[in-house]
Amino acid sequence: MGIIFSVLFYAASVLFVVALGRRIFKYATTPAPLVIPTTPAPMTWLGVIGRMLREVVFFESLFKGNKWTWLFGWLFHFGMLIVLVEHLRYVSEPVWFWVASIQWLGPYGGMAMFVGLAGLWVRRLVVDRVRYISVLSDHLMLGLMVAIVGSGLVMVYVFPTDIVMVKSFMLGLIKFDWQPLPSDPPVVVHLVLTLVLMIIFPFSKLLHAPGVFFSPTRNMRDNPRERRHTTGWRSDAHPEK
Amino acid sequence: MTKPDFETPELTLTQDVPAVQPGAMEHSKPFVAKAAHQEALGFPGELVDNWKEVALDKMSDLLKTYRSLPVFLDSCVKCGACTDKCHYYLGTGDPKNMPVARQDLLRSVYRRYFTVAGKFLPKLVGAKDLTEEVLEDWYKYYHQCSECRRCSVYCPYGIDTAEITMAGREILASVGIGQKYSNEIIGKVHKIGNNLGLPKPALADTLDGLEEEVKEDIGVDVKFPLDQSGADVLVIVPSADFFAEPHVDGLIGYAKVFHQSGISWTLSSYASEAANFGIFVGNYENMQKVAERIRTAAMELGVKRIVVGECGHAWRVAYSFWNTLIGPFDFLDPKFPIPQHVCEFTNDLLSQHILRLDAEANDDKIVTFHDSCNVSRGSRMGNQPGGQFIIPRQLLRAACNNFVDMSPETTHEHTFCCGGGGGLLTDDLLELRVKGASPRMNALQRVIEDEGVTHMAAICAICKSQFSKVLPFYGMGMDMIVSLHQLVGDALVLDNGH
Numbered sequence: 001m002g003i004i005f006s007v008l009f010y011a012a013s014v015l016f017v018v019a020l021g022r023r024i025f026k027y028a029t030t031p032a033p034l035v036i037p038t039t040p041a042p043m044t045w046l047g048v049i050g051r052m053l054r055e056v057v058f059f060e061s062l063f064k065g066n067k068w069t070w071l072f073g074w075l076f077h078f079g080m081l082i083v084l085v086e087h088l089r090y091v092s093e094p095v096w097f098w099v100a101s102i103q104w105l106g107p108y109g110g111m112a113m114f115v116g117l118a119g120l121w122v123r124r125l126v127v128d129r130v131r132y133i134s135v136l137s138d139h140l141m142l143g144l145m146v147a148i149v150g151s152g153l154v155m156v157y158v159f160p161t162d163i164v165m166v167k168s169f170m171l172g173l174i175k176f177d178w179q180p181l182p183s184d185p186p187v188v189v190h191l192v193l194t195l196v197l198m199i200i201f202p203f204s205k206l207l208h209a210p211g212v213f214f215s216p217t218r219n220m221r222d223n224p225r226e227r228r229h230t231t232g233w234r235s236d237a238h239p240e241k
Numbered sequence: 242m243t244k245p246d247f248e249t250p251e252l253t254l255t256q257d258v259p260a261v262q263p264g265a266m267e268h269s270k271p272f273v274a275k276a277a278h279q280e281a282l283g284f285p286g287e288l289v290d291n292w293k294e295v296a297l298d299k300m301s302d303l304l305k306t307y308r309s310l311p312v313f314l315d316s317c318v319k320c321g322a323c324t325d326k327c328h329y330y331l332g333t334g335d336p337k338n339m340p341v342a343r344q345d346l347l348r349s350v351y352r353r354y355f356t357v358a359g360k361f362l363p364k365l366v367g368a369k370d371l372t373e374e375v376l377e378d379w380y381k382y383y384h385q386c387s388e389c390r391r392c393s394v395y396c397p398y399g400i401d402t403a404e405i406t407m408a409g410r411e412i413l414a415s416v417g418i419g420q421k422y423s424n425e426i427i428g429k430v431h432k433i434g435n436n437l438g439l440p441k442p443a444l445a446d447t448l449d450g451l452e453e454e455v456k457e458d459i460g461v462d463v464k465f466p467l468d469q470s471g472a473d474v475l476v477i478v479p480s481a482d483f484f485a486e487p488h489v490d491g492l493i494g495y496a497k498v499f500h501q502s503g504i505s506w507t508l509s510s511y512a513s514e515a516a517n518f519g520i521f522v523g524n525y526e527n528m529q530k531v532a533e534r535i536r537t538a539a540m541e542l543g544v545k546r547i548v549v550g551e552c553g554h555a556w557r558v559a560y561s562f563w564n565t566l567i568g569p570f571d572f573l574d575p576k577f578p579i580p581q582h583v584c585e586f587t588n589d590l591l592s593q594h595i596l597r598l599d600a601e602a603n604d605d606k607i608v609t610f611h612d613s614c615n616v617s618r619g620s621r622m623g624n625q626p627g628g629q630f631i632i633p634r635q636l637l638r639a640a641c642n643n644f645v646d647m648s649p650e651t652t653h654e655h656t657f658c659c660g661g662g663g664g665l666l667t668d669d670l671l672e673l674r675v676k677g678a679s680p681r682m683n684a685l686q687r688v689i690e691d692e693g694v695t696h697m698a699a700i701c702a703i704c705k706s707q708f709s710k711v712l713p714f715y716g717m718g719m720d721m722i723v724s725l726h727q728l729v730g731d732a733l734v735l736d737n738g739h
Contacts, residue, residue, distance in 0.1 A: 023315070030308040033525070035561045038393045038401065038618055040626035040654060047626075055397070065322030065395030073320065073397075123321065128261045130321035132336045133345065135367035137358075138319050203358045204366075208398055211316030216309050217390075217399035222621055225578055228564045231525075233306055 002169060002180035005191065009173055012198045019202035020210070027214040031232030041222035048221055055218060068123060076116025076145075082109030083152070090163075090170040107156050113149045117142055137204065144193055151190040161187045247672040249714045250332055250679040252686045256650075258325040259334035266335040270381045271669050274419035281428035282527050285417040292416040293371055297354055299415045300347075300408070304355065309404040314351045316398040317341060323392040323402075328657045329385050332676035337382045340392035340402040346378055347409050380418055383409035385673055387663035388521065388554075389614035394654050406663070407523025414522055422667035423518045430531050435480035435514035441468075444510050447483050455493055461735050463493070463500045468542070469507035474499070475539050476506050476583070477515045477559070478550030479702035488705050491551050491724025497733050498587050498726070501596055506548070512538035515555035516702065520562070521664030529566045532558065536567040545574040548581050551724060553613035553701030554662065556582055560620040584700060585622050587729060588632045591639060598732040600642045606696045607643040608728065609688050610634060611681065611708075612656035613701035627653075633700055633725055640732040645692045651684040659699075661707030671710075678711045686715070698725045 042048050054060040059077075062070045086106035088099045121142045124130050155161050162182045172179035181187070200206070213219065276286025289295055304310050323340040325331065330338040337343060345367065352359030352368035359368030369375060388403035413419065429438040439447075448465035455463045466472060476499075482492040499506045512534040519528025539547055547570075549559045559580045564570065570579045578585060590596045610633060622628040630653045637644050651657055660677030688694040699705050699722060708722035 027308060027312055030305060030311060032308040033306065034565055036309065036401065036404070036619070038390060038399060038654075039621055039629070041621075043626060055399075059397055061395055061399065062320070062322055062397040065326070065397070066320075069320050069322055120320075124319075127321060129258075129324035129336065129339055130319070132261050132263075133319050133321065133324065133339065133341050135319075136364070137366045140365070200358075203356065205316070205318045208316040208318050211312050212398045214308065214312045215316070215399040216312070217393050217401050222626060224561045224564050225580075228568045230565060 001183055002172075002178055005169070005181050006173055006178045008195055012195045016198045016201060023202055023207060024210050024214075027210065032216040032220065033231035033233060035220055035222070035224040035229045036216050037220040037222050038217040039222055041220070043221055043223050043226075045221065048219055051218060052213065056212060068119070072116045072119030072123070074116070075112045076120065079109040079112030079114075079116060082106065083113065090167050091174060093167075093171055107153070110149055110153045110156065114146070114153065117146050117149065121146070141204065141206075144197060148190060148193045148197065151186045151193070154186045155190065159184060159186055245671065245675070245714075247675070249675055252679075252683055252715060254683055254687050254690070256331060256680055256683055259331065261336045262334035263336055266329075266333045266338065266385060266673065267381065269385060269670065269673050271384050271665070271667060272421040273380075274414075274421040274424040278421060278424040278428055279414070279417065279419045281431060282414070282419070282424055282522075282524070284414045284419055284424075288417040292376070295416050296371060296376070296412050299412045300351065301355070303408050303411065304351075307404065307408070309401065310408055313344070313398070313400040313404060314348050315356075317344060317348065317400055318397075320397065322395045322397065323400075326392050326395055327386075327402075328389075328391070328660060328680045329387075329673065329677045332660070332679040333385075333673070335385075337378070338385055340396075340400075343382055343386055343402055344400065344405045346375070346382055347405050350375060376413070376416075376418070379409050380413055383413065384420060384665065384670065387614070387658045387660070387665055387677070389658035389662055390618040391614065391655070391658065394618065403663075407520070409523075410521070411523040414524065419522070420664060422669070423521050423664035426516075427518045427522070427527055427531065430514050430516075430518075430534070434511050434534060436516050436518070437480045437483070439480060439483065439513065441510035444483065444508075444513055448508070451489070451493065451496070455496070459735070461500070463496050465492075465496055466505075466507040468510050469505070470542050472505040472507035472542065472544055474504060474506040474546045474548050475512075475535075475542055475544040476508055476548045476550060477512060477535055477555075477580075478508070479515045479552035479555055480513055481702040481706060482550055483513075485702070485706060486709065487720070487723050487727060488551075488702055490727035490730070491705075492726075494724060494726025494728075494730030494733075495550060495583055497730040497735065498583075498590065498596065501733060501735055502590050507542060507544070509535075509538035509542060511541075515549055515552045515559070517555055517558040518664055520554055520558050528558065528562070532563055532566045535563075540572060546577045546581060547573065547579060548583050548586050550583050551700040551702065551726060553615035553703060554619075555702075557615040557619035582622050582632075583726065584632050584636055587726070588623075588636055591636070597734040598639045598729065599734050600640055600732055602732040603641040603728055604643070606641060606728075607645065607692060607694045608637060608641045608696045608698055608723075609645055609647055609685070609692075609694045610637055610652075610725075611647075611659065611697050611699045611704055612652050613699060613704050614656060614658040614662055616700060617654055617656045633698075636725060636729055637698060640728045645688055645694060647684040647688050651680065657681045657684070659701070659704040659707040660711065662701075662703050666703050666707055674707060675711050675714045678707065678715075682711075682715045682717075685717070689717075696721055696723050698723050698728060700725045
């Protein structure tokens, strides 16, 4: 059990890093030929950093767009942030103090994720416009996340698993000293689905995570008169005059 | 007016979101460009035999040259925030007019041919083969988007459907299916210098007529100089300003401002067009070629500055793209913004007290302002973000004692397109234009009822033409729409006391 999972973990991690890295490389190296920030837009890099922070921390544009989607989306993502930090205790020894200090928040983070996902899924099913634009993968993605969060919460509240053993497995992965893993169904489901998530991440709409940082309508400065922007095309269609 | 074969939406005052009505606008598509109009722009005259291959090659090409495309096509999570933001969806209920669904027309093909998931599991991720039906849908629905960028304001990833529409149209044109209206117009600019195909003698004649008209009207010798070498300022206006109503009153307004400022200016017969439909068809080379005429004219006339008249997309191209397309402008005076919007120009003169406005001249009006989409979300005026909202309002407040704004969810960055932008200002799309105008008409109707608004000012030639056409469908007078510089010109105190 431990060995199979160890191999799967390495494979999924390599795929995740390589495929995601390639995608990010593609975004970073494709030119943005014209100045296209959605205006009003900041005129300086500092302003762009502020806009981007508001976008990824507060979901500023989504807030303007739809309050319900914003609420559920924000609950889900910030629940996830808490849970990810909380989970760092499985890979740190001794546990970093800032990770230890938020352990009590973990279950609430999980619940926030659950509520967020449920709300988003209900919208997807109930609002006719959102139902129209949804395809199977949109529902499966929500199902996958619900199952990961659900199995996690089940371990917290219903069938506790041997987390000391889980931690030694995780630390073993890092140190290349493979250890066994508990075989309780919740932990197996939780980990298998997390691996699935890592594998599909670079090939799915989860690319919105790196994508937002490369969005030219959000990361460009509004200064075309002050500074000449060039297309960045290798064979520039217009020679310098 | 002949009776239209569609129903004008009811004005509801508050903007309701319609239920999804699949296929509601499936019948709407503009005339296809003839071979001559295609070829003049460097596109094939008719659908090429290997269109599928050509289309996919073009898509591959665009994915490598515009970062917006891979980022936007990958990032959408189908959250639905944009679904009730497009004026064409609000006006028609056709789900393919929801921005995300419009993007999906291209995204589904992108997924099928350019992503791992779509190659192996097309059904799962909504990937589709590129078929003639898909091409047909592209043609219909990429000509039901006015590239106004309203959706991009609300998207958590800033996905701008205008970028997708431009790519879609460019691919279509590249396989031989261009839009007649836009391509014919671009061809005229390449050949003659303006969208109307107005040659120099006709233009000179028109301007002479305007001089006489103004002289008769107010007794002042306001000049409309053409091809005047050595003038300080080259003024580039949309050619509709030369004779369309209410545009021409705006042109008269600019001329009065220049007259009173004492700054020498000229129009150019070679570059007699501010509009640049190259942006609408999404083609860089054509956009550049259209813009190039202005650089050439400015150099030949030896001007020091370029001022751009009231035209929304033209201002986006001028402000955001000119420096890239036809810069650097090292031959112009760096003390002034390059290019400068005529509203910035007038506003500067007002703040320096070089001009004086007597707002009483417009006391017979209660005025509101329609923010043009391209100015609002694709450009700036002045030296701070949002100046594009502040400066026109400053001018209107200076020129009119009675100014009121429409409701805030329909102005500033939230403004609605007039319904005729993006190369859709053609009578073969009249139903779309009327229906797409309904969100603006709702907001207008509200200030008419609540505030007694009599006029709506605009700073865009397309907005002005579109509103003149569609206002009557909503039971409003076509002369409600006015040029901002008409109001300025009417309030301007000239030397002789007018």
